[in-house]
Amino acid sequence: MTEAHFETLAVHAAYEPDPIHGGVMPAISLSTTFAQPEPGKPKTFDYSRSGNPTRAALEACLASLEGGARGFAFASGCAAATTLLHTLGPGDHVVSGDDVYGGTYRLFERVMRPLGIRASFVDLSDPSALEAELRPETKLVWLETPTNPMLKLADIQALSGIARARGIPLVVDNTFASPVLQRPLELGANVVLHSTTKYLNGHSDVVGGALITSDVQLAERLAFLQNAIGAVPSPLDCYLVLRGIRTLAVRLERHVQSAGELARRLARHPRVARVHYPGLSQHPQHDLCLRQMRGGGGIISLELAGGLEHARRFLQALRLFALAESLGGVESLAEHPALMTHASLPPEARAKLGIGDTLVRLSVGLEHVDDLWQDLEQALAQSEAV
Numbered sequence: 001m002t003e004a005h006f007e008t009l010a011v012h013a014a015y016e017p018d019p020i021h022g023g024v025m026p027a028i029s030l031s032t033t034f035a036q037p038e039p040g041k042p043k044t045f046d047y048s049r050s051g052n053p054t055r056a057a058l059e060a061c062l063a064s065l066e067g068g069a070r071g072f073a074f075a076s077g078c079a080a081a082t083t084l085l086h087t088l089g090p091g092d093h094v095v096s097g098d099d100v101y102g103g104t105y106r107l108f109e110r111v112m113r114p115l116g117i118r119a120s121f122v123d124l125s126d127p128s129a130l131e132a133e134l135r136p137e138t139k140l141v142w143l144e145t146p147t148n149p150m151l152k153l154a155d156i157q158a159l160s161g162i163a164r165a166r167g168i169p170l171v172v173d174n175t176f177a178s179p180v181l182q183r184p185l186e187l188g189a190n191v192v193l194h195s196t197t198k199y200l201n202g203h204s205d206v207v208g209g210a211l212i213t214s215d216v217q218l219a220e221r222l223a224f225l226q227n228a229i230g231a232v233p234s235p236l237d238c239y240l241v242l243r244g245i246r247t248l249a250v251r252l253e254r255h256v257q258s259a260g261e262l263a264r265r266l267a268r269h270p271r272v273a274r275v276h277y278p279g280l281s282q283h284p285q286h287d288l289c290l291r292q293m294r295g296g297g298g299i300i301s302l303e304l305a306g307g308l309e310h311a312r313r314f315l316q317a318l319r320l321f322a323l324a325e326s327l328g329g330v331e332s333l334a335e336h337p338a339l340m341t342h343a344s345l346p347p348e349a350r351a352k353l354g355i356g357d358t359l360v361r362l363s364v365g366l367e368h369v370d371d372l373w374q375d376l377e378q379a380l381a382q383s384e385a386v
């Protein structure tokens with residue numbers, strides 16, 4: 001049989017019906033410890049921080065979806081990032097994209113920098129910016145594509161070629177695209193990171209994270225750090241993420257379809273100054289989107305006409321889109337990056353990135369697209385009356 005398609009993997013990867021009862025989904029294995037037949041010789045698992053059957057099923061599934069050899073699940077996306085950054089030591093340097101999630105920026109600047117690990121932030125939508133920033137002590141390249149919230153793209157193949165030539169691992173935070181739309185390991189990345197809180201779980205009821213790699217040595221180190229640092233998810237959360245993954249492909253299909261339609265309608269609306277969406281032909285990197293991604297994604301950022309008060313009014317007038325942080329769930333969400341998700345960035349950094357007072361980010365959910373449009377239209381109309 002030829003290798004299964006992504007949709008099939010998402011439903012079946014890493015799980016066979018259990019041999020005793022035939023359960024088609026894994027059991028939620030809550031036991032924290034496992035009886036050993038002989039001292040120091042566990043069957044498979046000994047203690048649930050080190051490994052757990054439900055987590056193992058999720059980890060194998062994550063590896064399979066990203067085309068990697070090993071997957072590691074964590075208690076949050078930030079826990080995954082923290083664990084990965086502990087592969088570095090004092091004096092090491094990271095080149096990071098400049099438009100990364102605010103919490104990732106905070107992790108670099110306020111947690112890792114005091115430990116002697118420095119990061120510089122550059123616009124990786126231009127691969128030559130990476131070349132210019134590399135130093136002898138650079139030990140990791142870190143990028144998000146599409147970025148959050150400006151939805152800029154980075155050319156994974158070009159950047160991983162540059163990093164690989166110097167023997168520097170490259171990590172791609174694939175949270176926004178999900179493996180349905182983009183598979184960074186196939187394009188030369190060494191590690192993929194996810195906030196599984198978002199599309200992979202997809203139902204806004206789990207905070208989780210993941211790392212996936214095919215690099216054997218790095219996998220060994222990550223396995224050690226996952227256990228030693230201990231930021232692991234609960235078996236129940238692992239089960240829920242796995243359940244979410246079973247419908248990932250169909251969910252993404254609808255997210256992309258509706259976001260594309262709304263982006264096109266918003267781009268024509270007189271109350272909208274600018275739309276950022278990689279699937280639009282006017283996006284500056286639309287060609288790269290066509291090459292690197294299987295669709296423009298489910299997130300749209302837009303700049304409203306007017307000022308902060310217009311944006312506030314718009315967000316408060318929305319009825320179907322909940323005013324909330326996060327993204328990638330079945331329900332549509334709207335947020336104001338400058339006041340919410342990216343408030344931890346210094347104002348100068350926000351200004352440099354273009355995260356202004358009228359920027360709004362939408363996570364397009366699975367509601368009917370015409371209902372979503374009606375909601376956006378009425379809120380745009382109300383935003384005018386400030």
Ligand SMILES: Cc1ncc(COP(=O)(O)O)c(C=O)c1O
Nearest residue numbers: 076077078101148175195197208
């Ligand atoms: C792109 C991206 N990476 C990482 C994270 C951090 O994930 P978590 O909130 O699960 O810790 C987020 C959270 O919003 C994110 O958007």
